[in-house]
Amino acid sequence: MNRKRTIEFTIILVILLGTLISCTGVRRGSDAGTEWYVRDLDMNSSTGGSVRMLDTDESVYCLVEKGMGNERIFFSDKNNKDWLPLCSKPNCTHEGDSCDSALEGDTLMTMWLYGRSIYYCVLDRSAFEIVPVLYRMRLDGSAHERLCSIPFPEDEAYTESGWSWLFHNRYAIISFYGAYMGADGAVSKDHKLYIVDLSDESFTAKPFEIHSPDERSSALGYVIAGRDKYIYSVILPNEDNVLYRTDLETGERIEIGVLPVVPELFDCTLEGDSLIMCDGWDTGAIYEFSLVTGETRVLAQADNRSQLWHRYYKGRVYGAHDGYDGSLFATGVYKLDGTPIQIVDGSSYEKHMIITFMLGEYAFGFDSEQGERIGEPPQYYLDLTEVGTEAFTWRKWGE
8 A cells, every 4th residue: 555545544544533633612611612523413423523632721631442432531731741540539540440530431532621520421331222321520530420311212113323422612412313114124214413501400401403304314414613502514415515503502593505515524613704624635625614605715725635734723724745755744834825834844753743633732643654542642742832933843742
């Protein structure tokens, strides 16, 4: 397999595992407001919907998988940059389920910071049907608290079913996907959504709609961005690619406009009154879609197939270049029009680095030739405050 194909496969695998994660809008507790994510609410996959990393002013938190259904949270002080299990118990070995860092089940690699607590959902497999349960815990890892469960829909005999969830602002949105076979042998689909307001201490899961009844039985729904009490979604496949805005308080949905077709959507960020979309290697373009006018314009076009527009973050675009003639992967920072601000040659750190998380003043990543280290938080980072200086390069977290 040639090197470019290897890189492509690695990035696709990253997408399928939901590792292109960001906490752009996860600020200090209840003021969380502006988020980005591209989340498929039917197929349990995402490119940003699963939030694996959070931060406060002092610390960084990371959710890792140490084995099927064995997920743990690590934290690191931003000053010493040393990853430790999130546990408040004295003399804990951090190995068994009794450790504070161990979660109760499969979280689909998703957690959320609201107020001064970490929230997460797990799949409860103890009953005949698998149902999601919402939990919260303190920032020191203590006091895991079961808040509510979502009842399994009993109006149909499903032959196939699954759950997924995302968090936005003060809301947890839980999605049920089911398929069942009718008497005539035809397979039908159903899609139900529930919403929990994290600010309401009753933690009641209420039925919720993003899709209309005809859409939810035949199409896939992607939530691509959110702000305040709204989320933006598109129904796929859809010939007209209509973008909708849903009010999470009232459930009202309105049509915003028609999105461009972006085959390899790596990133969609809500910035001001526009969506900024990066299209990976398919067209190599950066698009801006105006929520006010409904118009789309191309901000930049990659000049060659080795260039990857990877992420838009805080006014800049972060990308990667396949090295020429066998040279190492380079990391690039660009203006919105594609003009380079800084390109760091891979020879300075001797690794093919790929960005996976953007968090506060940091970007985290891994060596694409080695892959991520299973069961461990990310080991490499960029300090984004150093962009434009000689100090801007990949370093090992903790060193």
